[in-house]
Amino acid sequence: MGHHCTVCRKALSRTCLRNGHYRQCGTCEEYYPPSLERDCPHCRNKDSQAEKRMEKEVKETLDLLMKLTPDL
């Protein structure tokens, strides 16, 4: 684990969850502090990573197409 509560500045405990210092994401089951994050940062990062990968794939595909079909 090694997570520290941003509110009590101690290792995460059940008290933190009970007092709403941390919330468990229903999607990835990771914990995040709702006082700092409006939505789950883990899922958000996952999304942006997937987006970046998709962008890269799109770019690679387009680059390849450009090579195969050069402008006349």
Ligand SMILES: [Zn+2]
């Ligand atoms: Zn706490």
Ligand SMILES: [Zn+2]
């Ligand atoms: Zn999540």
